[in-house]
Amino acid sequence: MKKLSQIAASVSIVALLAGCAATDTQGGRTAVGAGAGAAVGAGLGALIGDSSKAAAIGAGIGAVAGGVxxxxxxxxxxxxxxxxxxxxxxxxxxxxxxxxxxxxxxxxxxxxxxxxxxxxxxxxxxxxxxxxxxxxxxxxxxxxxxxxxxxxxxxxxxxxxxxxxxxxxxxxxxxxxxxxxxxxxxxxxxxxxxxxxxxxxxxxxxxxxxxxxxx
CATH class of the missing domain: 3.30.1330.60 (OmpA-like domain)
Structure with missing residues (x-):
């Protein structure tokens, strides 16, 4: 039960951060910009068990206008x-x-x-x-x-x-x-x-x- 609670909490955090990080343009395509994207990656790490790789998502260039x-x-x-x-x-x-x-x-x-x-x-x-x-x-x-x-x-x-x-x-x-x-x-x-x-x-x-x- 404790593990399930941790996963549920991680899913909620990732969803919240993804909402902050995603940019919706012309029909709904989204891209994760890096500042918040790195945080999303860290949240994903809690789910996939490899935070070092997950945190690389969006961690390079930082947020850019319009998204990637x-x-x-x-x-x-x-x-x-x-x-x-x-x-x-x-x-x-x-x-x-x-x-x-x-x-x-x-x-x-x-x-x-x-x-x-x-x-x-x-x-x-x-x-x-x-x-x-x-x-x-x-x-x-x-x-x-x-x-x-x-x-x-x-x-x-x-x-x-x-x-x-x-x-x-x-x-x-x-x-x-x-x-x-x-x-x-x-x-x-x-x-x-x-x-x-x-x-x-x-x-x-x-x-x-x-x-x-x-x-």
Whole structure:
């Protein structure tokens, strides 16, 4: 009985959060935006027994105007990978919230403490720009991250400058600046252990999310 009560409570919480997170547009299609979407994922975790995976639903780009629509990323994903992403260690992943994440590690994007793009990364960004120009229904958001070393203000500024470096380059390649967003999260969203050199290297990154808006 106690277990059934917990499941019932979780269902209620998920339903409530989903109502807050969903955006209804043109005939009722819904999409979960990330801020509330992450909370929905956590609620789903109580049901499916894997909160780490469930919380990834909507946890990437945050809430976006109009919501995120489903999209067939196969062609764009292949083009980005073949532009040099795979050989550079740039991971291109379709996310549970419907976005395409291009995870750019710092060793191929920026020198330590700098926000100037390295030349080797540019063909990858060229392929992203090409996709955004050819598919005007798409938008993109760059999110900069740092490790936990150094001052909080410095890390926050550096993460934002790096995100802007990515979006500014896309604009130079013909992408409508109104279709782009940049955000710096400093060390606040680690994906690895900051107590090890390997972990800190993984945490220093720019995540570029492509997404389709609700029509």
């Amino acid at each position: 629509a489903g999209y067939n990323w196969a062609g764009i994903k292949q083009d980005v990978q073949q532009s040099g992403a795979t050989s550079l260690g740039v991971d291109v992943t379709e996310m549970p919230d419907g976005t395409l994440r291009v995870n750019i590690p710092s060793h191929v994007s920026f020198d330590s403490g700098k926000a100037q793009l390295k030349a080797e990364l540019l063909p990858v960004l060229d392929s992203v720009a090409r996709a955004l120009v050819q598919h005007p229904e798409l938008r993109a958001k760059a999110i900069g991250h740092t490790d936990s070393t150094g001052g909080a203000d410095l890390n926050q500024r550096l993460s934002l400058e790096r995100a802007h470096a990515v979006t500014n380059y896309l604009v130079q390649r013909g992408v409508n600046g109104g279709y782009l967003m940049a955000e710096g999260r400093g060390p606040n969203s680690p994906i690895a252990d900051n107590s090890t050199p390997e972990g800190r290297a993984m945490n220093r990154r720019v995540e570029l999310y492509l997404y389709a808006i609700q029509q």
